[in-house]
Amino acid sequence: TCSVGNSQTVVIGLAADSGCGKSTFMRRLTNVFGGAAEPPKGGNPDSNTLISDTTTVICLDDYHSLDRTGRKEKGVTALDPRANNFDLMYEQVKALKDGIAVDKPIYNHVTGLLDPPELIKPPKILVIEGLHPMYDARVRDLLDFSIYLDISNEVKFAWKIQRDMAERGHSLESIKASIEARKPDFDAYIDPQKQYADAVIEVLPTKLIPDDNEGKILRVKLIMKEGVEFFSPVYLFDEGSSISWIPCGRKLTCSYPGIKFSYIPDSYFGHEVSVLEMDGQFDRLDELIYVESHLSNISTKFYGEVTQQMLKLSDFPGSNNGTGLFQTIVGLKIRDIYEQIISSKTKTPVEATKA
Ligand code: ADP
Ligand code: G6P
Structure with missing residues (x-):
């Protein structure tokens, strides 16, 4: 069942908690390849994907199986594997690696809903960035290289304040509370991935x-x-x-x-x-x-x-x-x-x- 084709897609995984500099890193990376990466033209304005000549960066939030309401109802965070569809993540990363285009879902960060999918064509370099690129063993085995951004709590806090207060209008208390609330799931599901990086x-x-x-x-x-x-x-x-x-x-x-x-x-x-x-x-x-x-x-x-x-x-x-x-x-x-x-x-x- 393994399609050979002339598959040349190299797959890179970048893991980190949110607000830990993944997008900044991605902008540096795509700059090394010369072109600035942009969202797909003519698509959903809330797409999380970035495309340049060589590189496509997909955000693994798109594989949330539960939307914001669903997470709230079930009492699980976005960090919880139960809120994510690893079967689909595996199938689609594998397809892209084999040179086959996929219809990838879009998690809309504005509405908290799952939007209709967008077509992703196999790029030269596929970067999967997000909370869980090395969590599922099948996905992990598809990675040609993997990186973990490990931001200590003190520093994470300082950066989160900078972004969520200045750019998103959250209060200091709510930022503190959200970091605390995420901590157990972060320790259980995100942090352990660094051993594979x-x-x-x-x-x-x-x-x-x-x-x-x-x-x-x-x-x-x-x-x-x-x-x-x-x-x-x-x-x-x-x-x-x-x-x-x-x-x-x-x-x-x-x-x-x-x-x-x-x-x-x-x-x-x-x-x-x-x-x-x-x-x-x-x-x-x-x-x-x-x-x-x-x-x-x-x-x-x-x-x-x-x-x-x-x-x-x-x-x-x-x-x-x-x-x-x-x-x-x-x-x-x-x-x-x-x-x-x-x-x-x-x-x-x-x-x-x-x-
Ligand atoms: P992510 O994509 O992981 O959510 P971002 O790249 O958007 O993270 O960065 C989140 C915030 O953290 C930025 O707005 C910035 O204020 C801060 N930040 C990121 N990287 C650095 C850095 N290397 N030094 C200082 N602040 C940073
Ligand atoms: C994305 C981010 C998570 C963040 C979530 C917001 O999935 O990657 O880090 O927690 O959105 O979830 P919420 O349940 O607060 O809408």
């Missing part, structure tokens, strides 16, 4: 300021699994060693509290990983080139590409710290993985179609 971006409060509770300065870790096909982890100075680096000096302007990088081999849920960490923020983004020149295996096509990307999108949230830097690097890695998969498939078309 090939790369995790973990966002924590800074350690550079003792007892910092402002949550403005961030310590960000890029946790990269070893031994993943087509993915070679980034390293600092000397692959496999342990390094601590404070680049502030003659080449890099740093004001208080400075910048600190580290690079260490570690273990994460029993997997061997490399961890690159950046604490602090850049004063001058153009000086990032100095840091970039000390990183290896970043999958750039020319010297300075990371810095160029960061400068181009400097108005995006997180551009002056490790969140923007590591999202950009993961974007370049995804491009690299995509190119390697495509060239390996052209070499051995029959072998490559096997799961």
Whole structure:
């Protein structure tokens, strides 16, 4: 029953709680491929899909099996697997991967209802982003690469306030209450997915300021699994060693509290990983080139590409710290993985179609 076709769709999973920077990350990723991604033309204005020449990003909220009223009646949150249709998610991601277009449902975030479906054609790169890309084993097995954005509670709170208060008019109390209400389901169904991720971006409060509770300065870790096909982890100075680096000096302007990088081999849920960490923020983004020149295996096509990307999108949230830097690097890695998969498939078309 396995259709072969000339399937070339590479599937990437991006998991995170809502309000944790998935859309920002997606905008950085599609920028790496050159084109800005846009909602499907002439379709439902409330579509959650973003399409560019190479990439289609679908939001897994579209696989809610219960709409807002249904969830309320049954007393389940959107995070609960019972509110999501994993059979359909699997069927459709599999079809797209096999080169077959699908009629994907649309979850309307404005009305809280399920709208009539939209046609999704198989893209070169399919990104499935949302709460559960690695929850169902069948869907997980379709992923060529997976990422988990792990935002610590303190930071999540600060970001949620920023968005839901400023942009959506919610009150501080209601934001606090909604985070609390989601917490048990988040811990049960969302957080455990990070053990399956090939790369995790973990966002924590800074350690550079003792007892910092402002949550403005961030310590960000890029946790990269070893031994993943087509993915070679980034390293600092000397692959496999342990390094601590404070680049502030003659080449890099740093004001208080400075910048600190580290690079260490570690273990994460029993997997061997490399961890690159950046604490602090850049004063001058153009000086990032100095840091970039000390990183290896970043999958750039020319010297300075990371810095160029960061400068181009400097108005995006997180551009002056490790969140923007590591999202950009993961974007370049995804491009690299995509190119390697495509060239390996052209070499051995029959072998490559096997799961
Ligand atoms: P999601 O798509 O996961 O819901 P968004 O990308 O829309 O998340 O981000 C939610 C909010 O979090 C944004 O409005 C922004 O205020 C904040 N945010 C996201 N990424 C960052 C970042 N790297 N640094 C600071 N704030 C961020
Ligand atoms: C989407 C988001 C969830 C959010 C939900 C709102 O599914 O991904 O994170 O909780 O919408 O659900 P609600 O039941 O509050 O309408």
